[in-house]
Amino acid sequence: MPNPGSESRDSPSLHRRRLGAVLRSFRERSLISREVAGQELDCSESKISRIENGDVRVHQRDLYALLDLYNVTDNKVRTELRELAAQGGKRGGWWTKYNNEVTGSFRRFMELETVATAIRRVSVTAIPGILQTQDYARRVISATAPHYTDEAIARQLALRAERQRRLFEPSPPDNWIILDEAVLHREVGGRRIMTAQLKRLLDAAEQPGIRMQLLPFSLGAHQAMPGSFAIMRFLPPDPDVVYSEGFTGEVMLDDPAELRSCFLVFDRLVSEALSPERTKNYIAEVLRDHY
Numbered sequence: 001m002p003n004p005g006s007e008s009r010d011s012p013s014l015h016r017r018r019l020g021a022v023l024r025s026f027r028e029r030s031l032i033s034r035e036v037a038g039q040e041l042d043c044s045e046s047k048i049s050r051i052e053n054g055d056v057r058v059h060q061r062d063l064y065a066l067l068d069l070y071n072v073t074d075n076k077v078r079t080e081l082r083e084l085a086a087q088g089g090k091r092g093g094w095w096t097k098y099n100n101e102v103t104g105s106f107r108r109f110m111e112l113e114t115v116a117t118a119i120r121r122v123s124v125t126a127i128p129g130i131l132q133t134q135d136y137a138r139r140v141i142s143a144t145a146p147h148y149t150d151e152a153i154a155r156q157l158a159l160r161a162e163r164q165r166r167l168f169e170p171s172p173p174d175n176w177i178i179l180d181e182a183v184l185h186r187e188v189g190g191r192r193i194m195t196a197q198l199k200r201l202l203d204a205a206e207q208p209g210i211r212m213q214l215l216p217f218s219l220g221a222h223q224a225m226p227g228s229f230a231i232m233r234f235l236p237p238d239p240d241v242v243y244s245e246g247f248t249g250e251v252m253l254d255d256p257a258e259l260r261s262c263f264l265v266f267d268r269l270v271s272e273a274l275s276p277e278r279t280k281n282y283i284a285e286v287l288r289d290h291y
Contacts, residue, residue, distance in 0.1 A: 011114065012091070013112055013115075014054075014112070014234065015087040016056070016084075017239070018237065018238060019084040020058075021054075023070075026070040026072055027052075032070065060086075063081060093114065101156060106245075108252060110163065114166060115234065116233060117235055119174070119230055119232050120176045120178075120266050121231075122269060123179050124179075124183070124228050130160075131200060133193070135196065136189060137156070137157055141156050178213050178215060178269050178270070179212065179215065181214055184198065184286045191291050194291050198287040201283055213273035214274045216274060227244060227246050229242055231259075231263065231266060239254055241253065242254070242258065242262045
């Protein structure tokens with residue numbers, strides 16, 4: 001059993017994920033389906049799935065009902081799980097003030113991004129949000145969400161700035177970022193904005209804890225062409241998570257087979273991309289020759 005207080009970088013979402021993983025293991029050990037568990041709680045099978053994925057808080061009454069169903073009688077285990085449920089039900093951190101501006105999946109991503117020990121990012125269509133200048137971000141938001149008001153755009157910009165600030169706090173997560181060369185040439189907002197944006201990339205590449213690599217056009221087709229994604233890693237016992245976003249929305253993946261596949265893709269991209277030093281030189285060349 002994990003110790004609820006053993007993690008220094010913590011969040012309600014991590015507690016919910018720990019609890020959900022334990023409950024899933026108890027259910028599978030008992031050979032009980034999600035459908036049967038849902039009947040015990042008088043809820044849908046999908047709610048049991050959301051509990052096990054850490055998407056929703058678990059009320060004490062529901063927790064005890066599941067533990068009784070799974071024949072978990074050890075008082076120490078039940079007490080530890082009750083504490084996990086209580087911690088998982090607490091109000092979140094700074095990101096909660098942006099609840100109305102983001103989807104539930106992106107809110108979970110922000111919360112986990114804050115407590116991750118390492119993040120592997122792949123971006124093929126635009127500069128990642130954590131590295132965008134305000135002018136670049138404003139143009140991206142306006143283009144991808146044309147219905148946003150000026151006030152809504154301002155809130156999104158404030159959110160990006162908050163995420164960026166935390167990237168440079170003491171003991172930030174280790175960030176390994178792979179960019180497709182296309183993001184350097186897609187002229188978002190014009191030459192002035194792109195000049196500032198590429199300078200921002202070069203500055204970020206010099207920061208401790210940030211490793212940046214580029215997939216050059218000369219590489220041709222590569223495995224990240226279907227879309228961008230981020231792999232978030234945590235201290236044991238918390239499992240890794242993959243966040244992927246596209247035109248139809250965001251997806252959070254924590255299935256072991258899917259995680260292995262994403263790690264294999266990332267490792268392949270690392271081997272194909274330019275080295276961090278060559279990447280910095282290449283960005284500087286694009287800045288000099290095109291902007």
